[in-house]
Amino acid sequence: xxxTKPILSVKRLSKRFPIYSDGVVRRVVDNFTAVNDVNFDxxxxxxxxxxxxxxxxxxxxxxxxxxxxxxxxxxxIFQSRNGPLDLAQLSEKxxxxxxxxxxxxxxxxxxxLNPRMTVGETVAEPMLIHKLSKGAALKEQVVSILEKVGLAxxxxxxxxxxxxxxxxxxxxxxxxxxxxxxxxxxxESVSALDVSVQAQVINLLQDLQxxxxxxxxxxxxxxxxVKHICDRVLVMRxxxxxxxxxxxxxxxxxxxxxxxxxxxxxxxxDPDIPLQPIAYKE
Amino acid sequence: xxxxxxxxxxxxxxxxxFDSEDGAFEAVRNVSxxxxxxxxxxxxxxxxxxxxxxxxxxxxxxxxxxxxxNGQILFYPKKGNPVDITTLSEKDDLLFKIRxxxxxxxxxxxxxxxxxVHSIGNQLCEALFLHKSVDKKEAxxxxxxxxxxxxxxxxxxxxxxxxxxxxGGMRQRVVIAMALICEPEIIIADEPTTAxxxxxxxxxxxxxxxxxxxxxxxxxxxTHDLGVVAQIADDVAxxxxxxxxxxxxxxxxxxxxxxxxxKALLAAIPxxxxxxxxxxxxDSVLGDTDISTHTELIEIGAGRSVALAPEEAARxxx
Numbered sequence: 052x053x054x055t056k057p058i059l060s061v062k063r064l065s066k067r068f069p070i071y072s073d074g075v076v077r078r079v080v081d082n083f084t085a086v087n088d089v090n091f092d093x094x095x096x097x098x099x100x101x102x103x104x105x106x107x108x109x110x111x112x113x114x115x116x117x118x119x120x121x122x123x124x125x126x127x128i129f130q131s132r133n134g135p136l137d138l139a140q141l142s143e144k145x146x147x148x149x150x151x152x153x154x155x156x157x158x159x160x161x162x163x164l165n166p167r168m169t170v171g172e173t174v175a176e177p178m179l180i181h182k183l184s185k186g187a188a189l190k191e192q193v194v195s196i197l198e199k200v201g202l203a204x205x206x207x208x209x210x211x212x213x214x215x216x217x218x219x220x221x222x223x224x225x226x227x228x229x230x231x232x233x234x235x236x237x238x239e240s241v242s243a244l245d246v247s248v249q250a251q252v253i254n255l256l257q258d259l260q261x262x263x264x265x266x267x268x269x270x271x272x273x274x275x276x277v278k279h280i281c282d283r284v285l286v287m288r289x290x291x292x293x294x295x296x297x298x299x300x301x302x303x304x305x306x307x308x309x310x311x312x313x314x315x316x317x318x319x320x321d322p323d324i325p326l327q328p329i330a331y332k333e
Numbered sequence: 334x335x336x337x338x339x340x341x342x343x344x345x346x347x348x349x350x351f352d353s354e355d356g357a358f359e360a361v362r363n364v365s366x367x368x369x370x371x372x373x374x375x376x377x378x379x380x381x382x383x384x385x386x387x388x389x390x391x392x393x394x395x396x397x398x399x400x401x402x403n404g405q406i407l408f409y410p411k412k413g414n415p416v417d418i419t420t421l422s423e424k425d426d427l428l429f430k431i432r433x434x435x436x437x438x439x440x441x442x443x444x445x446x447x448x449x450v451h452s453i454g455n456q457l458c459e460a461l462f463l464h465k466s467v468d469k470k471e472a473x474x475x476x477x478x479x480x481x482x483x484x485x486x487x488x489x490x491x492x493x494x495x496x497x498x499x500x501g502g503m504r505q506r507v508v509i510a511m512a513l514i515c516e517p518e519i520i521i522a523d524e525p526t527t528a529x530x531x532x533x534x535x536x537x538x539x540x541x542x543x544x545x546x547x548x549x550x551x552x553x554x555x556t557h558d559l560g561v562v563a564q565i566a567d568d569v570a571x572x573x574x575x576x577x578x579x580x581x582x583x584x585x586x587x588x589x590x591x592x593x594x595x596k597a598l599l600a601a602i603p604x605x606x607x608x609x610x611x612x613x614x615x616d617s618v619l620g621d622t623d624i625s626t627h628t629e630l631i632e633i634g635a636g637r638s639v640a641l642a643p644e645e646a647a648r649x650x651x
Contacts, residue, residue: 104530104531104532104533105501105530216380245379245380245557246379246557246558246559246598246601246602247379247597247598247601247614247615247616248379249601250601250603250612250613250614250615251612251614251616253603253612254611254612254614257611272530272531273531274531275602275603275604276603278603278608279603279607279608279612280603312532313531313532315535316531316532316534316535317531317560318534318535318538318558318560318561318563318564319560319563319564320559320560320562320563320587320599320602320604321563321587321588322563322564322583322584322587322588323588324563325564326535326538326539326564328532328535328536328539331532
């Protein structure tokens with residue numbers, strides 16, 4: 052374990068969504084707890100996987116960390132360039148400069164890009180919003196980041212529809228990277244891709260991590276991908292973390308019944324290893 | 334002509350062309366495969382490989398600007414004469430009987446495959462009214478029985494409910510029930526588990542496998558997931574850019590892939606073998622190997638064929 056401080060320290064994070072009554076005057080009648088008491092530390096350069104089925108709260112948890120959603124409770128201590136800050140306590144205005152340091156890569160490369168903006172505009176937009184660069188200098192930065200993700204200057208003036216799924220995902224990655232973030236949340240960023248394109252994007256994410264010392268939170272349901280790229284894994288179920296371990300420990304020695312049932316459900320490409328899913332009972 | 338008792342369906346030299354202003358594009362090129370009766374054939378490939386277009390052609394669902402430009406799709410019903418589906422016109426009664434009747438379809442997205450404004454019972458019975466001469470009471474009885482078969486508890490109540498009242502996995506069970514309700518001889522399943530969680534996927538695969546064995550239906554299973562192929566299929570055809578590059582039994586192809594593309598596809602899956610290393614991509618595995626030179630499938634015995642140079646294929650010949 053390195054002696055450096057965690058870049059992110061999440062303590063007792065919870066998110067509740069109100070449930071409203073029917074009728075004209077909608078009163079809050081109950082709460083739905085989507086994320087309940089999640090705790091973890093994340094070291095610089097580390098990759099944390101959050102896995103679980105749909106509805107497990109993995110995406111909600113990741114979004115609360117970035118304050119894309121308001122957490123209901125808990126602390127999110129982030130080591131920013133100007134020292135540690137509790138993201139959960141900051142106002143939107145205070146958060147804005149920090150947004151450069153934490154970026155998100157989305158699942159669907161088809162719906163996450165604006166079809167009416169060119170690749171160049173899409174990648175440059177965050178820099179313009181944060182007033183970090185403009186003009187010729189910005190164009191140079193955009194080209195350089197596009198080259199990093201395996202695209203080229205000739206792609207600048209094209210629109211998203213002219214690109215394949217894998218290329219679109221690279222555009223999304225370029226848009227996140229141009230801000231030089233330290234923390235990236237990748238929400239199912241490779242699940243919509245074909246296996247060969249998936250391999251390219253995973254390799255790219257790992258190369259970039261090395262080059263820019265990036266820290267990743269990788270939200271996924273594909274456990275074989277998680278096994279490949281994550282150092283540690285949180286297994287979530289119904290809003291709670293049921294198991295949290297290093298990746299090798301989790302896969303060699305899953306303790307929680309739910310983790311075992313998840314692992315047993317992965318079909319092996321070896322026809323001699325039959326699928327024998329274990330049902331999870333509470 | 335192959336023995337009609339052996340195969341439920343034979344595709345022969347099928348080509349599907351899409352015409353556009355920039356010229357014609359062949360999405361499926363000279364594809365031939367057999368679906369043995371009572372067996373599961375998996376068709377694998379990446380997006381754009383032509384696997385779904387081939388399936389759509391089987392149901393006569395290729396629409397303009399697309400057209401079947403060459404080849405035959407021979408359907409061998411258990412009773413009656415073989416039919417070449419490519420010769421049937423859109424208005425043909427026979428095509429109507431085959432589509433959804435003799436050949437059922439399971440789609441990828443259980444969210445979009447069901448109508449949100451009709452009850453489950455309504456949608457299940459509709460298929461029966463179209464293809465079987467049954468009255469309402471009988472249709473409902475069959476529908477309830479079918480829902481029970483696909484593992485939906487309290488089917489009589491569920492019949493009256495709408496798709497939004499079902500979870501993703503349950504909806505896919507309903508879609509399977511719809512495909513099976515007319516007792517088809519062939520089922521085409523187009524990525525039926527891709528949109529599902531891994532635990533639900535395992536349940537659906539187990540269910541499909543069980544029902545397939547019980548009913549003896551032949552299945553064409555389209556997927557890009559080689560893990561799923563290994564678990565459900567008997568035979569597999571690997572497609573790349575509109576052509577089949579390798580086909581054979583699942584064991585042969587997955588354990589001992591011969592074509593460079595099949596090898597690359599298997600290598601790109603994150604697994605124990607490449608743990609901690611860079612993932613091999615199709616390009617890095619292929620290297621300088623040009624896989625577009627030899628497109629002719631060569632039979633090498635034991636029901637296996639591969640698109641390699643003749644001398645190389647001969648080396649693998651048994």
